[in-house]
Amino acid sequence: MELKHLKPRHSRLLLASVVGILVWMHSRTVLDDLGDLFVQGARIPGSIQSVSTITRDSEFRHSSIPTMRMDRGSLVQLRAAKKQTGETIMHGDTVYIKVMTGRYVGELDGTTKLEWVKARGKQKDKEHALTIEKMTNRDEPVKNGDVVMFVMPTGVHMDVLGSAVRARYYDPRGEWQKITIVKQDGGDIYSGDQIFLRGHQGEYLDANPLERAPDGEVKARWRDEGEWQVMWIEK
Template identity: 85%
Template sequence: MELKHLRARQSRLLIVPIIGALTWTCSLLFGEDSGELFVQGARSPQLAGSLTARNDEPRRSLIRTPGIDRGSLVQLRAAKKQTGEKIMHGDTVYIKVMTGRYVGELDGTTKLEWVKARGKQKDKEHALTIEKMNNRDEPVKNGDVVMFVMPTGVHMDVLGSAVRARYYDPRGEWQKITIVKQDGGDIYSGDQIFLRGHQGEYLDANPLERAPDGEVKARWRDEGEWQVMWIEK
């Protein structure tokens, strides 16, 4: 009899940590008060119904963001995007490449037609005019096809890897450039953008140590570090 009582006592001691572990697991899966439901489950026929009802409710995240919720982050992000003015058809804009220099100069051995980015400030030598191809009364937005008029009055064009400025041709294919903003929406002054030529390659700029003349090319279908640009008013 003593041996039987001893074994029964050992069994009760083993059950306690098991119930504790299961209670902790249920509290994570179903909420803070479900542990109590689990303990009462052996005696409560309503347990299954209670847990089913909780499964129909949205799960609460176990990961908390200290100090700020997701909604506030979205609002702050939207407010930040709207600090600059919207870009419209016909606006004077400045395109800054990853080197921190502005697009504007034209250079070449025989003809001044190769687009360069050497400007250190926004001035008339680096002032471009942006032209929308469609819906000109609406702001420029992600995915719009645009053209850029250089300070000399001709359009920037892309052919192969070459970025040049040779003609003013509002109907030209080589002059069509798609403006890309990774998070979408309207384009604002100060936004980070990418410019994609009509063949699919993105305009890029070499680091100044590799190309001190500030050459602008269109070589890869990649929204990478060399392709990052900013549009400003």
């Protein structure tokens, strides 16, 4: 049917119908594009995807979430591994205790008897080599909170009584010789870790600054994990 044979009113109605159909088709296309943008996050306008393709993309995004969490966990473990400074400390290991002055524990001194523990060593040598002994679970690494004993280079245990830190006897069952090793962030003790040593009465071992105590005396005076009580354990 040709348009010229139609009356003007019929021609206008036909033209309006055609325009309406075109507008409807264009609207469907725009809505489909908006749906794709909503589901997929970002698409180029004008692209139309099938439902199966959108489903596959959605499944891929959801399946990738556990993978990202696993990678983050691995990153945390990697950082934790980097934080560890050396080998774990075990029962019977030779260790060196460095105090806040930067000197190593080892020498014994005194006016009448050589029994007062000092920290004057500038290097790790046989005169500052201590042996650490665990009281329990000796097959496991030394951990935060473990009770240990330290054997001095002379073969006797370090002991604490009052504020005095001395080395007089080898007594593996003595109370004065029991020292609790403390690591503030917990866990196993590694070579190079910062630690605190707490005597059996509750006071922490400390070292005076060298300008106050040139002889490097070690004491146990306060129940405080402070600057003077900071020590490092090394192998």
